[in-house]
Amino acid sequence: MARELNEEDIVRAVERYKPLRGQGTLANTLMFGRVLKDLGFRMGLSQVIDANRSMPLIDIRSRPDFHRALAANMLHDHEDIELFDQVFEAFWQGDAEIEDGIETMEVPAQSPDEALESSDDSGGTVEETLAEQEGAGDDSPMDPDPLMVPTYSPNEQLNEKDFSEMGIEESRAVTQAILLIASKIATQVSRRKKRARRGTEIDPRGTMRRNIKYGGELVELVARKRRIKKTRVVLLCDVSGSMDCYSRFLIQFMYGLQNELWGVETFVFSTTLSRITHLIRTKNIGNALEKISKSVLGWSGGTNIGRSLEIFNRDFAVSMVTHRTVVVVISDGWDRGDVGVLERQMQALKRRCGKIIWLNPLLASENYEPLCKGMQAALPYLDLFLSAHNANSLVHLGHTMRRLVA
Amino acid sequence: MNLDSITVESIRDSLRERKYICDRSLATVVYLSVRLGKPILLEGEAGVGKTEIAKVLADVLQTRLIRLQCYEGLDSNTALYEWNYPKQMLRIKLEEIGSRDRESVETEIFSEDYLISRPLLDAIRTDGAEPPVLLIDEIDRADMEFEAFLLEVLSDFQISIPEVGTIRADKRPYVFLTSNRTREIHDALKRRCLYHWIEYPTFDKEYEIIMTKYPEVQKVMAEQICAFMQQVRQMNFYKRPGVAETLDWASALLLLNRAELDPEIVKETVGCVFKYREDLHHLEEELSGDKLDMDRILKEPATVVGGNAQ
Structure with missing residues (x-):
């Protein structure tokens, strides 16, 4: 739930349910659940019911205990803790109301069903609420159809539009799409992996089948094979100045992929290399981007691809890269470092890894030729040279990765 | 322990007796879980004691601990029967x-x-005995499919084996799920659980943990260790050290017969705290920079700002 909510939103949500609030903890807990739902929390009736079941078990007069009991039942993500606390404070003002609740717990002013129904018109589903927030002031219609795999498009034009030409509104829509694409790709990848047979043990079905030719006597045993090495994907993204208008989107893509898929490592580089896997292991992409740009040296600065690769090969490749690893480099190839170093490092990387994919956002423009020295030096070692300038190209990349990784 | 007479305090105290220091909020969640029969989903950074609490609780409740370690490719054959x-x-x-x-x-x-x-069937088939504590460790490592399957088991606590019939738990096991958040857990599973996020301990709590586990540690050194930990957790390391690292470090320093920290010994033993080359490198930079105030950590550890690193 990457939401930015301010106090006003919370106060408004709390106010909206004020007329519906009844006497007693049950009725009020229900309303509290509705408020949270309106603010984008995923909330089911079962959670509200369990929250209510918790009440008689704790000392309801102790505000911290009451808070904890509600949080344990209604909160599911530590990134929402702060928001939850704010809503809690706004909703349960003063201990008086809570204490009041114990006295009258048995007689809620409104029956739960009634309360739910009557609040429905003003409430709406989580999805609607989210859509409202996302689409506020947005002219381009969002079409969040989760079944379109993964050619999801907020809008055909946007799919084709170069990232560098997008305004803020458009980029918001595309960000959503990118995250969805990444998650669809990742789910499909993991499903394929599941089918790999497990364990170095006897496969009874295979054994039976193999031994039919001996008239059912067990002569040969068929063993299941375990996938020993996991395929990893290593993403290396250029965040130097020349890539500015693309890197934001690409990091979002990496973020989406990494959060869905096991075994993805993410790095960014400009003049030096930084591992950001741990920074984007969070639900809130806005925060993540901020964290990255704060902690990465040389963001939007110059480029030294050779040196960055050298650091990668020296410090990380040993433990991360095997012959199954797919390394994805995302860069326009504008390099201010020594081309010799770049070439040697590409060679070293190529020897170690399975596939190298280079994504170049400039590749899409008609008169682009990989003339800059850096790109030329890298070309011989690439397995794939793709473009990554718009949402469609990311979909294409997704398909390719699926083929390679699964 | 008599289940009807337990309270938040009694849980906290009996965990404490077994050297697990927990705050009231965690004790409340454990208490609710035991009383409501609802699983707990524990999240938090590595080494803050997510797994440990299940083990200790099994001891408190005097029942078996059944542990299911998750990994990629874990399937129902290995988890169930x-x-x-x-x-x-x-x-x-x-x-x-x-x-x-x-x-x-x-x-x-x-x-x-x-x-x-296998573990899940074990946990459900109690044959009248006390229900066990079921620890499903590092659920984020398992596949999504396994999560969906787990959802089914955790909602009904029954398992159908076509050839044998349905096996139902007469008493629900106490279920703990842990996750290191390498990926998101599905919402449906989260909804089945009580949620608790274990923070890094505060200065005082960490001090208490060290002194409980290793009473022979000198007070000064315990304070210095805590101050150091509080500081580095607020910095940008790849793997921030957890309580497990704190305890490793304390015991290593004990073995070396140290009564106090000094810059030399920190350098020599810092392998207990940081396990990645990049982090060790980063620490060296910080030590020579001014962000990590070693002087103050060593001389006035108690004044180093505590609080939870985010």
Whole structure:
């Protein structure tokens, strides 16, 4: 739930349910659940019911205990803790109301069903609420159809539009799409992996089948094979100045992929290399981007691809890269470092890894030729040279990765 | 421990007796979980004691701990049950000599004698004994499919084996799920659980943990260790050290007969705290920079700002 909510939103949500609030903890807990739902929390009736079941078990007069009991039942993500606390404070003002609740717990002013129904018109589903927030002031219609795999498009034009030409509104829509694409790709990848047979043990079905030719006597045993090495994907993204208008989107893509898929490592580089896997292991992409740009040296600065690769090969490749690893480099190839170093490092990387994919956002423009020295030096070692300038190209990349990784 | 008489305090105190220092909010969640029969999903950074609490609680409740370690590719055969195929085949072979009718052999080889029970089935099939503590560790490492399967088990606490029938838990096991958040857990599973995020401990809590586990540690050194930990957790390391690292470090320093920290010994033993080359490198930079105030950590550890690193 990457939401930015301010106090006003919370106060408004709390106010909206004020007329519906009844006497007693049950009725009020229900309303509290509705408020949270309106603010984008995923909330089911079962959670509200369990929250209510918790009440008689704790000392309801102790505000911290009451808070904890509600949080344990209604909160599911530590990134929402702060928001939850704010809503809690706004909703349960003063201990008086809570204490009041114990006295009258048995007689809620409104029956739960009634309360739910009557609040429905003003409430709406989580999805609607989210859509409202996302689409506020947005002219381009969002079409969040989760079944379109993964050619999801907020809008055909946007799919084709170069990232560098997008305004803020458009980029918001595309960000959503990118995250969805990444998650669809990742789910499909993991499903394929599941089918790999497990364990170095006897496969009874295979054994039976193999031994039919001996008239059912067990002569040969068929063993299941375990996938020993996991395929990893290593993403290396250029965040130097020349890539500015693309890197934001690409990091979002990496973020989406990494959060869905096991075994993805993410790095960014400009003049030096930084591992950001741990920074984007969070639900809130806005925060993540901020964290990255704060902690990465040389963001939007110059480029030294050779040196960055050298650091990668020296410090990380040993433990991360095997012959199954797919390394994805995302860069326009504008390099201010020594081309010799770049070439040697590409060679070293190529020897170690399975596939190298280079994504170049400039590749899409008609008169682009990989003339800059850096790109030329890298070309011989690439397995794939793709473009990554718009949402469609990311979909294409997704398909390719699926083929390679699964 | 008598289940009807437990309170938040009694849980906290009995955990404490077994050297697990927990704050009231965690104790409340554990208490609610025991009383409501709802699983707990524990999240938090590595090494803050997510797994440990399940172990200690099993001891408190004087019951078995059944642990299911998750990994990629974990499937229901490994988690639930599996037929003992080699034994079945041998049985069939043996029966070929004899003259028993086919049906009775068939019923026999699909009886419980030929069933290999895995952790989840174990936890549900209590046979009247006290329900065990079921620890499903690092659920984020398992596949999504396994999560969906787990959802089914955790909502009904029953397992159907086509050849044998449905096995239902007469008393629900106490379920702990832990996650390191390498990926998101599905919402539906989260909804089945009580949620708790374990923070890094505060200065005082960490101090208490060290002194509980290793009472022979000198007070000054314990304070210095805590101050150091509080500081580095607020910095940008790849793997921030958890309580497990704190305790490792304390015990290493004890072995070396140290009563106090000094810059030299920090450098020599810092391998207990940081396990990545990049982090060690980063630490060296910080030590020579001014962000990590070693002087203050060593001389006035108690004044180093505590609070939870975010």
